[in-house]
Amino acid sequence: MTDYFQEMGWRELEDGEQPNHLLHMARFLIDFGMYDDNFTGEWPRLPPPASKESVKNLKEVKIEDENQNCPICLKKFNINDTAKVMPCQHLFHEKCILTWLNQTNSCPFCRHELPTDDEAYEAFKKEKKRSEQRKEDIEALHNSMFS
Amino acid sequence: MANIAAKRIKREFKEVMKSEEVAGGAIKLELINDSWTELQGEIAGPSDTPYEGGTFILEIKVPETYPFNPPKIRFVTKIWHPNVSSVTGAICLDILKDQWAAALTLRTVLLSLQALLSAAEPNDPQDAVVAKQYKENPQLFHMTARHWTNVYAGGPASIVEFNQKVQRLLDMGVDEHDARVALSTYDWELERATEQLFS
Numbered sequence: 001m002t003d004y005f006q007e008m009g010w011r012e013l014e015d016g017e018q019p020n021h022l023l024h025m026a027r028f029l030i031d032f033g034m035y036d037d038n039f040t041g042e043w044p045r046l047p048p049p050a051s052k053e054s055v056k057n058l059k060e061v062k063i064e065d066e067n068q069n070c071p072i073c074l075k076k077f078n079i080n081d082t083a084k085v086m087p088c089q090h091l092f093h094e095k096c097i098l099t100w101l102n103q104t105n106s107c108p109f110c111r112h113e114l115p116t117d118d119e120a121y122e123a124f125k126k127e128k129k130r131s132e133q134r135k136e137d138i139e140a141l142h143n144s145m146f147s
Numbered sequence: 148m149a150n151i152a153a154k155r156i157k158r159e160f161k162e163v164m165k166s167e168e169v170a171g172g173a174i175k176l177e178l179i180n181d182s183w184t185e186l187q188g189e190i191a192g193p194s195d196t197p198y199e200g201g202t203f204i205l206e207i208k209v210p211e212t213y214p215f216n217p218p219k220i221r222f223v224t225k226i227w228h229p230n231v232s233s234v235t236g237a238i239c240l241d242i243l244k245d246q247w248a249a250a251l252t253l254r255t256v257l258l259s260l261q262a263l264l265s266a267a268e269p270n271d272p273q274d275a276v277v278a279k280q281y282k283e284n285p286q287l288f289h290m291t292a293r294h295w296t297n298v299y300a301g302g303p304a305s306i307v308e309f310n311q312k313v314q315r316l317l318d319m320g321v322d323e324h325d326a327r328v329a330l331s332t333y334d335w336e337l338e339r340a341t342e343q344l345f346s
Contacts (some may be wrong), residue, residue: 071250073214
């Protein structure tokens with residue numbers, strides 16, 4: 001059985017750490033429909049850079065097929081070039097993709113997101129997931145009652 | 148200009164010229180200067196829209212940081228559309244702002260703009276007046292957009308009633324474009340447009 005904290009996506013408080021009462025209050029208000037301006041689901045600017053860790057962990061491959069372009073500079077790869085591979089399997093020149101990921105965290109080709117080091121953005125993503133999950137739950141409940 | 152930007156634009160330019168959209172006349176791309184920083188785009192108004200038959204010219208400025216930042220694009224041809232400023236031609240389209248991705252190209256951007264003409268986003272407007280008309284009086288919006296396409300973009304559908312009203316204001320000494328903007332803004336009610344122009 002997964003433990004309760006894991007199931008809820010929570011973690012235990014560290015020693016001396018206080019719960020975030022404001023966050024709880026805000027969630028309470030939203031969950032009970034007392035706060036009308038619902039979560040809009042948009043991050044208002046370009047998402048932050050990819051985390052240093054995730055950039056460091058990008059895999060490299062040797063190019064074997066010469067008919068492939070780097071989607072950033074649009075130059076053809078040479079055979080035996082090394083290219084960086086995003087988790088979505090898209091290939092880029094190292095210099096190209098590092099410049100991009102230093103600016104924002106998603107694949108320039110398919111928008112697959114890497115983790116970031118930006119706490120606010122990560123909290124936003126979590127909240128977005130939460131609100132989507134909530135919507136699904138309500139819909140499932142509604143369907144089970146009225147269909 | 149940084150090397151990568153110029154090199155990429157050159158590659159893109161070749162690519163666009165070979166594309167079927169250029170061959171089919173849906174989009175066009177021309178160089179403005181030799182440094183590959185300024186280009187002029189052209190898109191054909193999509194069929195089954197009030198922009199059908201019109202040709203819309205776009206100013207494209209390529210920043211030094213391209214393709215890591217989006218090109219700056221605005222409509223040079225005046226257009227009546229919720230997501231384009233009827234005054235400046237500024238465009239509200241997410242991929243030209245925070246949804247830009249380095250793998251997008253001038254070709255895909257021009258095609259996206261063409262798609263924007265087919266499917267406006269009135270809830271994320273650039274021009275609030277146009278967006279309001281789009282939502283509250285779609286039929287009038289459609290006619291106004293067709294009229295603008297006819298006058299500014301060479302579209303085929305001339306709307307006699309609108310032309311006559313513009314002419315009435317011209318006879319009063321009002322600038323033609325100002326007259327058209329005032330009439331379009333006030334749902335083609337001559338009195339209200341006149342009042343606004345002379346207040």
